[in-house]
Amino acid sequence: MKTTNFNVIKSLIFGLFFILSASPVLAISADSETKSEGEEEEFNVTDMIMHHVKDAHDFHILDWNGHAVSFPLPVILWTDNGLVTFMSSEFHHDDSGSVVVEKGGQKFVKYHEEIYYASDTPNSDGSFVNLDAEAHPVNAQPLDFSITKLVFSMFLSILLLLLIFGLSARKYDASGVPRGIAKFTEPLVLFIRDDVAIPNIGEKHYKRFMPFLLTLFFFIWINNIMGLIPFFPFSANLSGNIAFTFVLALITFVITTLVGNKDYWKHIFWMPGVPVPMKIFLAPIEFLGIFIKPISLMIRLFANITAGHIIVLSLISLIFIAKSVWVSPASVFFSVFISLIEVLVVAIQAYIFTMLSALYIGAAMEEHEHEHEH
Amino acid sequence: MDLVTPDFGLIFWTFISFAILFFVLKKFAWKPIVGTVNDREQSIRAALASAEAAKREMENLTADNERILKEARVEREAMMKEAREIKAKMIADAKDEAKIQADKMIENAQAAIENEKKSAIAELKNQVASLSVEIAEKVVRQELSDKDRQLKLVENMLDDATLN
Numbered sequence: 001m002k003t004t005n006f007n008v009i010k011s012l013i014f015g016l017f018f019i020l021s022a023s024p025v026l027a028i029s030a031d032s033e034t035k036s037e038g039e040e041e042e043f044n045v046t047d048m049i050m051h052h053v054k055d056a057h058d059f060h061i062l063d064w065n066g067h068a069v070s071f072p073l074p075v076i077l078w079t080d081n082g083l084v085t086f087m088s089s090e091f092h093h094d095d096s097g098s099v100v101v102e103k104g105g106q107k108f109v110k111y112h113e114e115i116y117y118a119s120d121t122p123n124s125d126g127s128f129v130n131l132d133a134e135a136h137p138v139n140a141q142p143l144d145f146s147i148t149k150l151v152f153s154m155f156l157s158i159l160l161l162l163l164i165f166g167l168s169a170r171k172y173d174a175s176g177v178p179r180g181i182a183k184f185t186e187p188l189v190l191f192i193r194d195d196v197a198i199p200n201i202g203e204k205h206y207k208r209f210m211p212f213l214l215t216l217f218f219f220i221w222i223n224n225i226m227g228l229i230p231f232f233p234f235s236a237n238l239s240g241n242i243a244f245t246f247v248l249a250l251i252t253f254v255i256t257t258l259v260g261n262k263d264y265w266k267h268i269f270w271m272p273g274v275p276v277p278m279k280i281f282l283a284p285i286e287f288l289g290i291f292i293k294p295i296s297l298m299i300r301l302f303a304n305i306t307a308g309h310i311i312v313l314s315l316i317s318l319i320f321i322a323k324s325v326w327v328s329p330a331s332v333f334f335s336v337f338i339s340l341i342e343v344l345v346v347a348i349q350a351y352i353f354t355m356l357s358a359l360y361i362g363a364a365m366e367e368h369e370h371e372h373e374h
Numbered sequence: 375m376d377l378v379t380p381d382f383g384l385i386f387w388t389f390i391s392f393a394i395l396f397f398v399l400k401k402f403a404w405k406p407i408v409g410t411v412n413d414r415e416q417s418i419r420a421a422l423a424s425a426e427a428a429k430r431e432m433e434n435l436t437a438d439n440e441r442i443l444k445e446a447r448v449e450r451e452a453m454m455k456e457a458r459e460i461k462a463k464m465i466a467d468a469k470d471e472a473k474i475q476a477d478k479m480i481e482n483a484q485a486a487i488e489n490e491k492k493s494a495i496a497e498l499k500n501q502v503a504s505l506s507v508e509i510a511e512k513v514v515r516q517e518l519s520d521k522d523r524q525l526k527l528v529e530n531m532l533d534d535a536t537l538n
Contacts, residue, residue, distance in 0.1 A: 053377070055384060143382065144381070144382070144383040145387070146383055147387075148384065161399065162402075165402075166402050168407060172406070175414075177414075185407070189407055193408070210408055211404045212396065215392070243384035243388060244384065244388050247388040306377070
């Protein structure tokens with residue numbers, strides 16, 4: 001029975017994968033209008049790198065004969081007139097606001113991977129976006145719930161995680177001996193339990209937070225790793241996006257605040273064991289600390305992963321900056337070297353995020369027995 | 375810079391995704407995996423404890439055996455010693471008894487010999503007395519008839535007497 005279920009899952013995944021891999025072909029055919037002016041453009045390193053580390057509405061796979069081959073993703077907008085959805089291929093790879101998509105009586109343009117309501121008349125450069133003095137668009141924006149490249153990547157990571165750990169959980173025999181993939185995942189799970197949860201939260205409470213810490217660690221780690229793989233459907237810089245790290249840090253913050261006991265709040269607002277002026281002096285600092293801790297989590301992960309992506313891309317860009325093929329050996333050597341370091345860094349960053357989350361939760365639940373002594 | 379401005383759509387999807395991932399993994403992966411591992415660790419701990427207990431039991435048993443063996447040895451030695459003592463005592467007793475018996479027998483024999491001797495002497499005395507009386511009678515008779523013959527008779531009788 002179990003094997004049939006498993007085969008169904010397998011065929012589902014394969015089917016999904018074939019659909020996914022077939023879609024770019026459709027995207028090319030839909031994108032038959034050529035845009036050849038890109039070929040003479042000066043190579044802009046900053047633009048290229050920023051394009052790679054940021055989110056996008058379609059998943060760019062490669063350029064072929066001057067055509068961008070990309071995987072179209074659904075655009076989901078919450079507009080003044082309700083929900084509007086269409087595929088990102090309708091913008092025809094335009095990112096300058098000159099291709100207008102009309103849906104439900106409203107006109108939309110995409111400008112620098114943001115979707116705006118289109119202006120009524122085009123500017124002199126054919127763009128339907130009005131810019132202010134600092135080149136920021138002044139057009140109104142609908143709420144954008146699109147399945148962007150990063151969201152797509154996140155769904156893929158969830159699929160992988162469910163596959164890996166759903167399978168691992170089934171690979172234990174009656175006497176609890178792991179087989180197959182469970183042999184590989186079990187040490188990782190035990191690592192989180194024995195080296196992250198128990199030392200930081202303590203034997204008494206750690207079990208409650210194990211599911212959260214495990215999910216957090218593997219979610220961050222797999223997305224970090226997927227970001228390092230330089231081809232479709234990976235390479236998205238999800239864990240290096242501030243929105244992603246913001247949500248995870250926010251969850252840690254909410255948990256910490258909810259589980260915090262009397263001692264925790266007392267140590268923040270009325271530090272025991274110090275003179276009264278010191279108590280008053282420490283209270284605002286400790287209060288800010290509540291927020292600084294999760295913010296540091298958020299920035300640490302974002303900065304480390306984004307920095308890794310930028311370094312690798314910069315090293316590759318050296319070839320184009322120097323306009324010489326002879327730079328490529330050095331450039332490839334260094335980017336391989338940095339990539340190897342990144343393999344280490346992504347695991348360490350996932351570990352640090354999880355470890356610090358456990359530490360903050362543990363600190364919020366800590367019981368200070370020694371307080372009664374003095 | 376929009377690199378550090380969180381995008382609302384991504385926040386929304388990340389939150390939804392994390393929540394779904396958390397609940398699904400919690401139910402279908404973390405609970406079974408962590409539960410199995412904990413159960414297994416507990417069973418290993420129990421098995422080790424029972425092995426330890428069995429070992430201690432075995433040690434106790436061995437110690438008991440040794441103690442019993444030692445006691446048996448001591449007892450055997452005591453029994454052997456006692457037996458030896460009894461044997462020696464029996465021999466000594468038998469020797470004493472035999473000596474006493476022998477002494478008694480010798481004494482009895484000596485008494486019997488003495489008695490026999492006494493009775494023999496008494497009989498001899500009686501015979502000598504009767505013989506003497508007989509001789510005296512005969513002598514008296516001879517003397518009464520003839521003097522020579524009397525003499526002769528005395529002489530003969532004396533010869534006879536010496537022959538006796």
